[in-house]
Amino acid sequence: MFKKILPIFGLLFLAFQIHAQRNVILIIADDLGSDYCGFYENHLDTCKLPNVRRLLARGVRFRNAWSNPLCSPTRAGILTGRYSFRTGVGNAIGGAGSAVLDTAEITIPKLLNRYTPNGIAKANIGKWHLQSPMPNTNLILPNRMGYDHFEGNFTGMVNSFTNWTKVKNGVSSNVTTYATTETANNAISWIKTQGNKPFFLWLAFNAPHTPHHLPPADLHSYPNLSGTAADIAANPKSYFKASVEALDHEIGRLFDSLQALGKWENTDIIFIGDNGDEASTSQNRGGAKGSVYQEGVSVPFIISGPSVVNPNRASDALVNTTDLFATILELFGHSSWESQIPTNKPVDSKSILPILKNQAADIRSWIFTEVFKNPTVAGDGKAMRNKAYKLLDFDNGTQQFYQIGVDPTEDRNLLSSTLSADAISNYNYLCTEMANLVGKSGFCSLTTPTKDIAAASEKLRIYPNPVVDFIALEHAQGDEVYRVLNGLGQVLYAGVGIQKQNLSGLAAGVYFLEVVGKERMVLRFLKR
Numbered sequence: 001m002f003k004k005i006l007p008i009f010g011l012l013f014l015a016f017q018i019h020a021q022r023n024v025i026l027i028i029a030d031d032l033g034s035d036y037c038g039f040y041e042n043h044l045d046t047c048k049l050p051n052v053r054r055l056l057a058r059g060v061r062f063r064n065a066w067s068n069p070l071c072s073p074t075r076a077g078i079l080t081g082r083y084s085f086r087t088g089v090g091n092a093i094g095g096a097g098s099a100v101l102d103t104a105e106i107t108i109p110k111l112l113n114r115y116t117p118n119g120i121a122k123a124n125i126g127k128w129h130l131q132s133p134m135p136n137t138n139l140i141l142p143n144r145m146g147y148d149h150f151e152g153n154f155t156g157m158v159n160s161f162t163n164w165t166k167v168k169n170g171v172s173s174n175v176t177t178y179a180t181t182e183t184a185n186n187a188i189s190w191i192k193t194q195g196n197k198p199f200f201l202w203l204a205f206n207a208p209h210t211p212h213h214l215p216p217a218d219l220h221s222y223p224n225l226s227g228t229a230a231d232i233a234a235n236p237k238s239y240f241k242a243s244v245e246a247l248d249h250e251i252g253r254l255f256d257s258l259q260a261l262g263k264w265e266n267t268d269i270i271f272i273g274d275n276g277d278e279a280s281t282s283q284n285r286g287g288a289k290g291s292v293y294q295e296g297v298s299v300p301f302i303i304s305g306p307s308v309v310n311p312n313r314a315s316d317a318l319v320n321t322t323d324l325f326a327t328i329l330e331l332f333g334h335s336s337w338e339s340q341i342p343t344n345k346p347v348d349s350k351s352i353l354p355i356l357k358n359q360a361a362d363i364r365s366w367i368f369t370e371v372f373k374n375p376t377v378a379g380d381g382k383a384m385r386n387k388a389y390k391l392l393d394f395d396n397g398t399q400q401f402y403q404i405g406v407d408p409t410e411d412r413n414l415l416s417s418t419l420s421a422d423a424i425s426n427y428n429y430l431c432t433e434m435a436n437l438v439g440k441s442g443f444c445s446l447t448t449p450t451k452d453i454a455a456a457s458e459k460l461r462i463y464p465n466p467v468v469d470f471i472a473l474e475h476a477q478g479d480e481v482y483r484v485l486n487g488l489g490q491v492l493y494a495g496v497g498i499q500k501q502n503l504s505g506l507a508a509g510v511y512f513l514e515v516v517g518k519e520r521m522v523l524r525f526l527k528r
Contacts (some may be wrong), residue, residue, distance in 0.1 A: 022306070023267040024331050025201045026078070026324065029247060029300070030071060030127060030209035032273035035283050036244065037300045042408060044283040045237065047244035048221065051252030052271055052302070059269075059304025060356060061314045064387075067275050067321040069289060069296040069371045071156060072101075072129050074274040074321050075204070079130070079145070080105045081325025081349030083368060085438055090372035092156055093129055097374060101130040101145075106345060108328055109146025112200060115334045121194045123149040126183045126204035128167075129156045140170035147202075151186045153179070158206050161213040178216055180207045180243075184250035188257045200328065203254075207247040210278060212239035215246035236280040268305035268331050272321060275299065284409065290371065292383040292392055293410055297369045307331055309358040317355055318367045318387065325349035327356075366433055384434050389426040393434065397522045399510070401427055416486060418507040424526065427510065462513065466526035469504040471513065480517035503527060 038046035039053060039061065068074040068084060076082075076089040079101070084090040088099040109122040124147045131141050133154045142150035151168045158164035161179045165172050175182055187203050214227035220242040225231065232239050258264040276282070276296040278289040287293030301319060304311070326349040329337045341347050348368075354360035370382040372395065381394035390404040401414045403423065414423050460475045482498035483491050486509070493501055498513070506527045515521040 022332060023199050023201075023263060024270070024328055025203055025267060026270045026328065027251060027272070028075075028126070028202075028204040029244075029271070029273045030204070030206055031275060031278050031281075031289055032208055032244065032300065033276035033282075033295065034065075034273070034298050034300045035295070036241075036277065040300065042298065045241075047241045047248075049244070049248045051248045051255060052300075054252075054255060055269055055271055055302045055304035056312060058311050059302050059308050059313075060311070062301040062303075062319050063314055063316050064367070065272070065299055065301030065319045065321070066297045066367045066369050066385075067273065067299045068369055069275050069291055071127075071209075071274045073371070075128075075130055076101045076105075077320070077322040078324045079107045081322055081347040082345070083322065083348050083437075084370050084372070086346065086348070089130070090370060091374070093132065094156055098132065099374070100132055103131075103141060103144055105145070106341065106347075107146045108202075108325060109148075109200065111146075111329055111334065111337055111340055112332060113146060114340060115332075119198070120332065121149075121197050121199040122147050123187075123190050123199070124152070124202040124204070125150075125187045125190060126152040126202075127156070127206050128152060128154045128204075136172075139167045139172060143169060149190060151190070152183060152204065153206065157209050157211075159211070161206070161211070161215070178219075178246075180205055180215065180246050180250050181219075184254050187254055191257065191263070192261065198332070200332070204274075205247055205250075208240050208243035208281075210280075212236055212243055212281075214239060215242055219246035219249045221245060240277075240281040266306055268303065268307050270324065270328075271300065271302045271304075272324075273299035273301075274321070287410075291379055292369055292371060292381055294404075294408060296371075297383070303327070303352065303356055307353070308356050313358075315355055315361070316387070317352075317362045318364055318385070319352055320348075320364075320367045320369070323349050323352055323363070326351040327353060366430065368434070368437060382434060382438075384430050384437075386426065386430065389423065389430060391427065391430040391434065397512070399524075401510070415510045417509060419509045460515070460521060460523070462523055462525045466528045467503060468528055469502055471498055471501070471503065471525070473499060477517055480515045482516075483514040485512045485514060 034040040035042050035044050036047045037043055037049060039056060068077060070092045072093040073084045073089050076087045080087055087101060089101055093100055112120045112122055124142050128142055131138055133139060139154060149169065152166060153164060154167045158179050163176055164179055166175045183205055187201060212232050214225050222238055222242045225238060225242060258267055276289050276298060282288035282295055284295045287295035289296055330351045330353045350363045352363060354363060366384050366386045368384045372380045376395050381392060383390060383392045385404055388403060388405040390402045392400040399415060402410045403414060463472050463474055481496055484493040485491055508528055511525055511527055513523045513525060
């Protein structure tokens with residue numbers, strides 16, 4: 001009798017192991033904003049995504065998800081849980097002068113290995129784009145940052161989807177298989193080798209990033225595309241949508257493999273875009289990839305799988321792609337990850353698990369994004385929003401402010417008109433939170449000089465602030481020239497003697513006082 005029971009016990013134990021095993025796959029689409037996803041409220045044109053849609057019934061779709069405006073900063077933020085001003089990666093990496101991700105950063109796979117040494121398989125398959133490929137010894141860096149296995153393109157894009165360089169654990173080779181297909185093939189092959197070992201797979205496709213090369217005919221539904229350079233240049237959106245269809249097809253093949261391997265039911269799958277659409281395929285009025293406007297940072301964001309309680313939900317919670325750091329660690333059961341973070345490397349990530357478990361509606365009161373280049377360019381800046389309002393603070397000293405809850409396309413800059421009491425309260429809240437976050441005194445403040453003011457002149461200030469009729473300046477030198485500007489940059493007053501200028505006729509709102517003396521300064525003030 002005992003001999004008959006033993007095999008049954010063994011089968012039950014194996015079944016328990018398989019059921020208890022928890023895997024996580026993070027799928028990143030390159031340059032896909034939520035506006036091309038028909039399951040998002042802000043979609044305009046749509047791409048066919050039947051396989052991505054398979055995640056919806058088992059998951060939570062996040063309506064208010066932000067990434068960084070560019071791919072390297074988004075990837076650095078997910079991998080470390082830290083905002084760009086902390087990692088130094090504020091731009092797409094490329095060229096000798098680019099800031100790259102420090103290999104000393106604490107990453108998801110490093111922590112997984114610290115908690116469960118060799119207990120969780122960890123792979124990064126697809127696009128890396130976090131360090132320079134030169135010298136060649138850098139090609140092993142993904143492995144040194146915690147991954148057991150790396151296989152994909154090291155740089156920001158493939159020059160040809162059918163003739164490209166792949167790096168596998170530090171060794172490069174030429175590949176002629178269509179890049180999206182090759183990436184899916186590599187992911188499926190790696191998963192098959194893991195047996196019943198739990199795994200974390202970072203799966204970063206190149207599609208639909210440029211170049212919008214024509215996919216193989218069996219992967220899309222656009223038979224009239226010739227694939228010539230001239231046709232691609234003339235019809236970028238059609239090629240973009242064909243690329244997205246091919247991506248979805250290969251994601252579906254991955255999903256089918258998970259089901260065939262018996263891993264579908266115990267695998268949590270996260271699907272995101274790394275930033276908005278690039279300029280040639282953007283559907284909206286401005287912004288696009290590289291911009292802190294909505295078009296640059298609003299991305300599809302779905303978490304689906306066995307960890308989701310009461311699935312098939314849409315959430316209005318504010319979430320950053322940076323929040324995936326804490327979320328992935330906690331999906332593997334490591335809720336005490338904060339104890340592993342040194343005080344000199346603060347992590348900004350907040351776990352989304354309470355929303356997945358249907359235990360909370362929100363995890364944070366604001367989300368943040370930024371972009372910065374060296375040298376700085378127009379559009380560099382930071383943005384923060386809560387549920388109702390969004391503040392954009394550009395590095396050139398200008399600001400924009402939107403009631404994003406009712407103006408999601410950012411058509412009406414509130415700083416160009418009279419602010420309501422509610423708008424003023426939210427403006428001050430977001431300014432204060434942004435200043436506290438970046439740790440700069442006076443940043444985005446109505447009561448102190450901006451960060452553009454030279455240190456020697458920091459005592460110059462407007463008082464009282466808000467202003468009712470006349471501006472009073474503390475520590476003015478008396479020989480300065482002044483300009484008062486509105487939020488659109490229009491000059492409302494120019495000359496000397498600003499303290500004698502009656503401003504009572506100005507509408508209530510936020511204005512800027514430019515002071516030109518020995519040095520140029522810009523101060524913000526509120527008019528009541």
